[in-house]
Each structure stands twice: as structure tokens, then as C-alpha cells.
Amino acid sequence: MVLDLVEPLLAGNRRALAKAISHVEDEAVGAQQLLATLYPHTGRAHLIGITGAPGTGKSTLVNALARAYRAQGQTVGVVAVDPTSPFSGGALLGDRVRMRDLAGDPGIFIRSMATRGSLGGLARATSDVLTVLDAGGFDRILIETVGVGQAEIDIASAAHTTIVVEAPGLGDEVQAIKAGILEIADLFAVNKADRDGADHTAMALQMMQGLAAPQAAQSFGQAAGHHREPASGNRPSHPSAHPEPGAQDDGSWLPPITKTVAIRGEGVDGLRDWIERHASYLRETGQLTRREVARAHTALKSILADRLMADLLASQADGTNAATLVTRLAAAIARREIDPYTAADQVLAGAFARPLGRRHDG
Amino acid sequence: MTERKIRVLVAKPGLDGHDRGAKVVARALRDAGMEVIYTGIRQTPEMIAEAALQEDVDIVGLSILSGAHMALCPRIIELLRAQEMDDVIVLLGGIIPDEDVEPLKQLGVKGVFGPGTSTHDIIDFIRRATQAQELGAVPVGQ
Numbered sequence: 037m038v039l040d041l042v043e044p045l046l047a048g049n050r051r052a053l054a055k056a057i058s059h060v061e062d063e064a065v066g067a068q069q070l071l072a073t074l075y076p077h078t079g080r081a082h083l084i085g086i087t088g089a090p091g092t093g094k095s096t097l098v099n100a101l102a103r104a105y106r107a108q109g110q111t112v113g114v115v116a117v118d119p120t121s122p123f124s125g126g127a128l129l130g131d132r133v134r135m136r137d138l139a140g141d142p143g144i145f146i147r148s149m150a151t152r153g154s155l156g157g158l159a160r161a162t163s164d165v166l167t168v169l170d171a172g173g174f175d176r177i178l179i180e181t182v183g184v185g186q187a188e189i190d191i192a193s194a195a196h197t198t199i200v201v202e203a204p205g206l207g208d209e210v211q212a213i214k215a216g217i218l219e220i221a222d223l224f225a226v227n228k229a230d231r232d233g234a235d236h237t238a239m240a241l242q243m244m245q246g247l248a249a250p251q252a253a254q255s256f257g258q259a260a261g262h263h264r265e266p267a268s269g270n271r272p273s274h275p276s277a278h279p280e281p282g283a284q285d286d287g288s289w290l291p292p293i294t295k296t297v298a299i300r301g302e303g304v305d306g307l308r309d310w311i312e313r314h315a316s317y318l319r320e321t322g323q324l325t326r327r328e329v330a331r332a333h334t335a336l337k338s339i340l341a342d343r344l345m346a347d348l349l350a351s352q353a354d355g356t357n358a359a360t361l362v363t364r365l366a367a368a369i370a371r372r373e374i375d376p377y378t379a380a381d382q383v384l385a386g387a388f389a390r391p392l393g394r395r396h397d398g
Numbered sequence: 399m400t401e402r403k404i405r406v407l408v409a410k411p412g413l414d415g416h417d418r419g420a421k422v423v424a425r426a427l428r429d430a431g432m433e434v435i436y437t438g439i440r441q442t443p444e445m446i447a448e449a450a451l452q453e454d455v456d457i458v459g460l461s462i463l464s465g466a467h468m469a470l471c472p473r474i475i476e477l478l479r480a481q482e483m484d485d486v487i488v489l490l491g492g493i494i495p496d497e498d499v500e501p502l503k504q505l506g507v508k509g510v511f512g513p514g515t516s517t518h519d520i521i522d523f524i525r526r527a528t529q530a531q532e533l534g535a536v537p538v539g540q
Contacts, residue, residue, distance in 0.1 A: 051481060054454040062402050125403075126428035132449060133438035139445040146452055150403070150433050
């Protein structure tokens with residue numbers, strides 16, 4: 037049944053690819069087996085994340101980048117994520133509106149995804165969908181996150197190269213991004229660069245880079261194998277001395293700041309070339325392997341967390357279902373009869389009555 | 399296993415540029431818990447069939463106000479069938495003369511919704527249609 041999709045998918049059948057993505061996204065019966073079968077066929081695609089605030093032009097930039105890659109003959113998969121309503125569970129996925137130029141090209145495959153409750157800017161199943169598209173043989177996969185604010189940085193552990201898209205005139209934009217988003221950028225794209233204030237935005241980003249001492253930029257690198265090895269770190273830290281962006285002598289990477297007008301395709305070839313330079317940098321410095329390990333680490337831990345939680349909630353203690361106990365304790369916490377930590381101890385004390393973490397769907 | 403979401407493509411084929419109705423329906427379906435892929439105006443039948451395939455939707459909802467439904471609907475259904483998407487439920491909204499409704503259903507359009515249709519009716523129709531299809535498609539005991 038589900039595994040019947042594998043052969044046509046690997047042969048390039050788009051219907052099979054679309055069906056496989058749905059199975060994975062719905063965590064349907066057999067999805068795990070499907071992913072296991074596809075996994076040996078992955079690892080070829082370069083994964084490119086595109087993130088930024090709502091309205092900066094991410095979808096238009098994805099459209100333009102996909103065209104720029106097609107002009108070089110590379111095939112492109114696109115995953116465009118939009119938010120799920122926390123109230124209805126429904127979603128309006130509108131990114132295709134900006135990607136109509138890509139219609140009719142057999143070298144392109146676009147899939148819209150809803151976050152389905154995930155808060156990090158991607159859906160929980162996004163990395164599994166990337167596995168399916170990678171097995172489908174696409175050379176480059178563009179992942180567009182939801183419009184993000186400050187801390188939705190899941191993309192950094194899902195992609196090889198992360199592009200943070202900025203646009204002029206969004207108010208105090210650099211303040212808004214400085215804490216989380218700025219740190220995960222491998223490349224900056226100041227989009228809508230034909231508008232007033234684009235130079236200001238680019239300069240503000242450059243100033244931020246100048247202010248960041250090498251050791252300040254390493255925190256994410258340790259957590260998720262990201263750029264800028266702590267290493268010797270003797271990049272000039274004087275704010276006014278701007279080194280050339282890209283690979284540095286000490287093995288670190290200084291994110292270039294590019295300007296684009298995605299709707300007219302301006303600057304997009306340059307951005308594409310920077311992505312390729314970053315890909316080469318990752319390969320040549322061994323960072324690609326480190327990022328792959330970090331990606332796998334994140335994915336494995338999230339699978340473990342999901343399974344342990346599911347098993348915990350399904351477990352029985354003294355004839356009570358743990359999920360019921362959790363609901364009851366939540367009410368008790370709200371009434372100040374018990375504190376959350378003691379409540380957690382109570383749940384865990386009754387759990388683990390049977391081996392945890394086993395898959396139940398066969 | 400998460401709950402399976404109903405996925406709907408809402409598209410406007412042809413040349414009329416009035417998409418308010420399509421947006422109202424898209425919003426209502428979203429509020430009913432469905433995942434709606436909205437593709438905007440001036441879509442060709444080829445673009446719609448391609449999007450339906452890539453997005454693996456259960457429903458294709460078309461909005462046509464231009465009067466070209468007798469040309470556009472058969473073409474879209476033909477393209478869907480050519481890519482083995484016979485199971486996709488095609489719905490049509492817009493200004494559709496009464497005498498066209500029966501021929502459209504003969505062609506394979508499952509539901510036709512004219513002006514004044516309540517969004518609840520459309521939601522109910524989609525829920526019943528997808529349920530019926532799931533019962534029909536999945537053998538008991540699987």
C-alpha cells in the first residue's frame with residue numbers, strides 16, 4: 037500500500053511524491069516505514085531556508101530564486117509553510133499566489149504546509165517532508181517558513197543554508213530581529229531594495245555584524261552545529277572595519293548582506309550564487325557534516341520526545357489513565373492546591389509501569 | 399497518528415478578477431478546520447490541475463463569474479483525470495445558469511453553489527462528500 041509509492045516516487049512520479057508527502061504529514065499508518073525506505077535515497081539535496089517577518093517578500097523571493105536555479109538547470113522542490121489557526125485547526129495557505137511563474141515546469145514541485153500547532157516557524161512534519169522531496173531527486177529544496185517574529189528559529193536546524201529576508205520600512209526592524217533571527221542567518225537578503233530606506237536597512241544589519249564579537253556569535257553554533265566555529269576567532273572586531281563577507285581566514289563565515297527586488301528578479305542571481313558559495317564553504321570546511329549531525333540530533337530528540345509523551349499519557353497508574361490524571365492535576369494547579377512541579381512528579385511516579393517508546397501503529 | 403485534515407484547493411480559473419466570493423469561501427473553510435490552498439485569480443486549467451496534484455487535495459473548489467464555466471470545467475476535469483485524480487471532488491461556485499447545472503454534474507462536477515449559498519451548506523457538503531469517499535475507498539479491516 038504505502039510502500040507501493042516508493043518505486044514510482046524514486047522514478048520521478050509526481051502523483052506518488054504528493055501522496056507520500058501527505059502520508060508523512062498525516063503521520064498515517066505506514067509513514068514510518070515509508071520514511072525508512074526512502075532514507076537511503078536522501079542526502080543529495082541542498083536545503084535552503086527562507087525566513088523573515090510577514091510581508092518582507094519571502095514567497096516572491098522563493099519564486100525568483102527557484103527561477104534562478106531553473107535557469108542553471110537545477111531542479112527545485114519548494115515547501116511553503118503557513119500558520120494553522122489555533123482556534124479552528126484550519127489554515128489558509130496562500131504562498132502559491134506569489135509562485136505562479138513556476139507553474140507548468142516539471143523541474144519544480146511546490147507543496148504548501150500548515151504548521152498544525154508547531155510554534156517554531158515550521159510544521160512538525162517539515163523535516164520528514166524534506167526527506168521525501170530529497171528522495172524525489174530535487175537538487176535544491178527551498179523551505180519558506182511562516183512569517184516570523186523573533187524566536188522562530190527551527191529553520192536553522194532544518195536547513196543547510198538559512199536566508200533571513202528583511203525589507204525597508206518595517207519600523208525598527210533590526211531591533212525586532214536582533215535576538216534570535218539575526219543569529220541564524222547565513223545570508224541576509226534586503227528585499228524590496230528599490231524602496232526608500234533599503235540602504236539604511238542594509239547598513240543597520242552591517243552595523244549589527246560589526247558589533248558582534250566572534251565569541252558572541254558562537255552560541256547557536258554549539259547548539260545546532262551552526263556557523264562560526266569558536267576556534268581562534270580573530271576576526272577584526274572593530275565595528276568600523278568590515279571584512280569581506282563569506283568564508284573568513286579563521287574558518288568562520290560572515291553572512292553577506294545582499295539586496296534584492298524579488299518581484300523583478302533583481303539581485304536574485306547574486307543571492308543564488310551566494311547560496312552556492314555557502315554550500316561550498318560548508319562542504320570544504322566539514323561544516324556540512326556537522327550540520328547534518330546537528331539536524332539528525334534535533335530530529336531524533338524530537339521523535340523521542342513525541343513518543344515518550346504519547347506513551348506517558350497512555351500509561352495507567354493505579355487504574356487511572358495518565359492523560360486523565362494530567363487533566364485533573366491541571367485543574368488542581370489552577371486552584372493552587374498543588375504546584376506544577378509536584379504535579380509532574382505525581383504523574384511520573386505512576387508512569388513507566390511498562391516499557392516506553394514503542395511504536396504502536398505496526 | 400494525527401487527525402487527517404481535509405485539504406481544499408480554491409482557485410479562480412479564467413479572466414474575471416473578482417475573487418471576493420472565493421476568499422469568503424476560503425476563509426469559511428479555514429474556520430471549519432480545513433486546510434485551504436488559495437491560488438489567486440486568473441489561473442489556467444493546467445495551473446489548477448498541477449496545483450491539485452502537488453498539494454494532494456481532496457477537493458478542488460472553482461469560482462467562475464465570467465460565464466466560461468462550460469469551457470473551463472470540462473477542461474479541468476479532463477486534466478485531473480489524465481493524472482489519475484478521478485477521486486478529487488470538484489465543486490463550482492459563481493454565476494451559473496440553472497440550465498447548466500445538470501450538464502456540469504454529468505461532466506463530473508459534484509456540487510454547484512450559486513449566489514446566496516450559505517457557507518455552512520458548502521462545509522456540510524464537503525464533509526459528507528469526503529466521509530463518503532473515505533468509507534468507499536478504505537476496505538473494512540484495514
